[in-house]
Amino acid sequence: MNHAFIAAMAEASETAESLAGRLDLHPKTVARWANPGRIPQSRHRAEVARILQKEPAELWPDAHKRREPVWFRPWVDIERESVALRAFQLAWVPGLLQTEAYARATLGGQPLSQDQVGELVAARLERQAILTGDQGPLFVAVIDEQVIRRAAAGDRALMAAQLAHLLNCAEMPNVQLHVVPRDTATYPGLDGPFTLAELPDGTRAAHVDSQARAQIIDQATEIATLERRWERIRGEALPRGHSLDLLREAAASWT
Numbered sequence: 001m002n003h004a005f006i007a008a009m010a011e012a013s014e015t016a017e018s019l020a021g022r023l024d025l026h027p028k029t030v031a032r033w034a035n036p037g038r039i040p041q042s043r044h045r046a047e048v049a050r051i052l053q054k055e056p057a058e059l060w061p062d063a064h065k066r067r068e069p070v071w072f073r074p075w076v077d078i079e080r081e082s083v084a085l086r087a088f089q090l091a092w093v094p095g096l097l098q099t100e101a102y103a104r105a106t107l108g109g110q111p112l113s114q115d116q117v118g119e120l121v122a123a124r125l126e127r128q129a130i131l132t133g134d135q136g137p138l139f140v141a142v143i144d145e146q147v148i149r150r151a152a153a154g155d156r157a158l159m160a161a162q163l164a165h166l167l168n169c170a171e172m173p174n175v176q177l178h179v180v181p182r183d184t185a186t187y188p189g190l191d192g193p194f195t196l197a198e199l200p201d202g203t204r205a206a207h208v209d210s211q212a213r214a215q216i217i218d219q220a221t222e223i224a225t226l227e228r229r230w231e232r233i234r235g236e237a238l239p240r241g242h243s244l245d246l247l248r249e250a251a252a253s254w255t
Contacts, residue, residue, distance in 0.1 A: 002034050005059045008052040023047060026201035029081055033060075035134060041077040067123035075207045075216055078197050080130055084138045087195040088233050091150075093162060094141045094195075095124050096131060097169050102162040105152035131175060137197075139175050142237045144189060145182040148250040156254050163251035170244055178237035179246050189233040194226055 009015065016031040023030070023044060032038045033048075039060050040048065049056040068076055079085065079096075087094045092106055103121045112120070130136050148166075151159050170177045180189060194208045206217040206226050217223060238246060 002036065002038070002060070004054075004061075006034050008054050008059060012052045014052065019048060019051065022051060026199075028200040032081065032135065032200075038080055039077060041074060041081070067119045067126065069120075071213070075214075076127060078199070078205050078207075078216070079127060079137075081199055082130075082137045082197040083200050084198040085140070085195060086230055087139070087141045087193070088189055088230065089141070089143045089147060089193045090189055091144070091147060091193070092152075093143065093147055093166065096128050096139060097141065097166055097175075098124060098128075099158075099162050099165045100125060101155075101158050102152055105155065105158060108153055131169075131172065136174050140178070140234075141176070142178045142180060142189075142233055144180050145246070145250075148179070148247060149182065151254075160251060160254035163247060163254060167244065167247055167251060170247070176240055177243055177247065178234065178240060179243040180233065180237045181246070184236050187233060187236045188229045189236070191229075194229075196223070196226060196230060 009019070016034075017027045019025075020027040020030045025044070033040050039045070045056045045060060049059060052059070085096075087096075092098075093102060095103070098106070100121060103124045104117060107117050107120060131139060148159075148163060152162070166177065169175050180187065192209060194206055197205045197207070199205070204218075204223045204227075206223055208215055208217060208226075217226070237243065
């Protein structure tokens, strides 16, 4: 538990419910901030610290030791607060389901030092804790079949290990995996990957990748467009059981 945050609330005679009212958030969102690894979005950290008359670093010291790039931190905060995540990936295994070796392979060819690669891989692996922690979000991932057919870094053993990991993740109660078969005709997913997040108060946000810089979207009209696209992509994917059968076949093909 985050004892510093809990003690500060008690000292200020605040509760999760009272703080939620001040911040216009759902009480469950605030309550989660007392759990290990649950760090509020930066704007909420600053406001809570002001209310509790503490420095943000006193309440969430890990926020100042973060490994992920600064531009990506707002999305990591959203991930941590989410109750549901829906991701579509066209070319890669979703980051929340990657092995360390696969994560390193995704960064190959980029102008990064070994230390930088190590930091980015560590940050990606740390993000995965949300799936195994208490009250983790429901994570529904749809991937194109090419993700499990193309060898990352040309390494067959790496792919065998990654697909074995995917199958293990699929056994988790809060993870669902679906595959769009490679013989599917053109479909909306070919326009690129994205992730939709639902927060405890019902609000939604999205993370959209691109060849340049990814962006976070919170405009209702744009979220609605992505949700319609998600439903069309999900409609092209195999049911869960058939998807797992395909993953098992693909895993065996790499050994």
